[in-house]
Amino acid sequence: MIDLRSDTITIPTAEMIEAMSRAELGDDFFRDDPTVLDFEAQVADLLGTEAAMLVISGTMGNIVSAMALAPRGTSIIVEASAHIHINESGWPSTIAGLTPRPIQGTAGMISVPALTEAIAAGQSRLSTPPSLLCLENTHNAAGGRVMASSDLAALADIAHSNGLKVHLDGARIFNAAVALGRPVTEFARHVDTITFCLCKGLSCPLGAVVAGSSEIIQRARRWRQVLGGGMRQAGVIAAAGRIALRSMIARLEEDHQNAKLMATRLRDAGLDVDPCVVDTNIVFVTLPSNNFDPTFLQAELSKNGVRISPPKAGRMRLVTHRQISQADALSSCDLIVRACEMAVGRQPSSEKNHVGGEAVY
Ligand SMILES: Cc1ncc(COP(=O)(O)O)c(C=O)c1O
CATH class of the missing domain: 3.40.640.10 (Type I PLP-dependent aspartate aminotransferase-like (Major domain))
Structure with a gap:
């Protein structure tokens, strides 16, 4: 995962x-x-x-x-x-x-x-x-x-x-x-x-x-x-x-670079995210407000080996850390882009269907 x-x-x-x-x-x-x-x-x-x-x-x-x-x-x-x-x-x-x-x-x-x-x-x-x-x-x-x-x-x-x-x-x-x-x-x-x-x-x-x-x-x-x-x-x-x-302190720089890399790649793929505001290890992606199912997005990612917190208030949060390599960061972006495309055109399903606990942000 x-x-x-x-x-x-x-x-x-x-x-x-x-x-x-x-x-x-x-x-x-x-x-x-x-x-x-x-x-x-x-x-x-x-x-x-x-x-x-x-x-x-x-x-x-x-x-x-x-x-x-x-x-x-x-x-x-x-x-x-x-x-x-x-x-x-x-x-x-x-x-x-x-x-x-x-x-x-x-x-x-x-x-x-x-x-x-x-x-x-x-x-x-x-x-x-x-x-x-x-x-x-x-x-x-x-x-x-x-x-x-x-x-x-x-x-x-x-x-x-x-x-x-x-x-x-x-x-x-x-x-x-x-x-x-x-x-x-x-x-x-x-x-x-x-x-x-x-x-x-x-x-x-x-x-x-x-x-x-x-x-x-x-x-x-x-x-x-x-x-x-x-x-x-x-x-x-x-x-x-x-x-x-x-x-563990100096290596945090790696997490920051991976977060910036993800934000840039997701932005380049057409997602709503601004790499300029990624200062450290947290990336927020704003999700479409209509005709988009964030619950499906989370479940689809989970099926493909990427875990995210349930999107909250129209945003998906992605956090990099020691267990996310640069290769993980890049491959997860491709899966995120694909899952977002699949979530378009679906009506939001009940938040009860979220995979895992509640959003923590
Ligand atoms: C900014 C901030 N302050 C405090 C906390 C609370 O830390 P803990 O979960 O160890 O109680 C968190 C946890 O995510 C946090 O992000």
């Missing part, structure tokens, strides 16, 4: 499995798992922060960051299609006591005037005062778009000068850093907390990291415990994480 559903499907490398099986372990609750301590120190060093903490998932990283930074009963400003807002099951309200204040962005980016306006609107006695700005880089729903560190800094400066804290959902921050050819410290230094995922393009089996000042990470560690996210011999995760830091 050529699996283009997500970069989360990557399985750990042989080197990771070997490192996991040989990891020196202890009990992380007592802070004596040497592999976790070493990994967290390496992350802090790489990001230029005082401290870092291993968590189970990117979602948990976002939750504990927000809870460490934002008092209950306040609001968080997010871009309207941010993962935190649309794909994390509503934790701001259900768990953290925070009201989301979404702002419609362009290519996943909030504009400076829109942020200024949202902060001002939140000062009314009738509204929920904003205490936190959450940014996302790369931006998943915008198609892996990258936010330059200067743009991030401009937004963070406005937030900070108005008394707000700033969290960066950097699930794919290394994709952004590699795409821009900049060190990841350039993003981390403008925010109070940053999370990144180990189990997306970096190929670990699970895990994510939260980084920030020692004081904030201490608070986040308490919230991790509250959520039931405390871990014991977590060195097995950290061991894979150390390999990821060492050997």
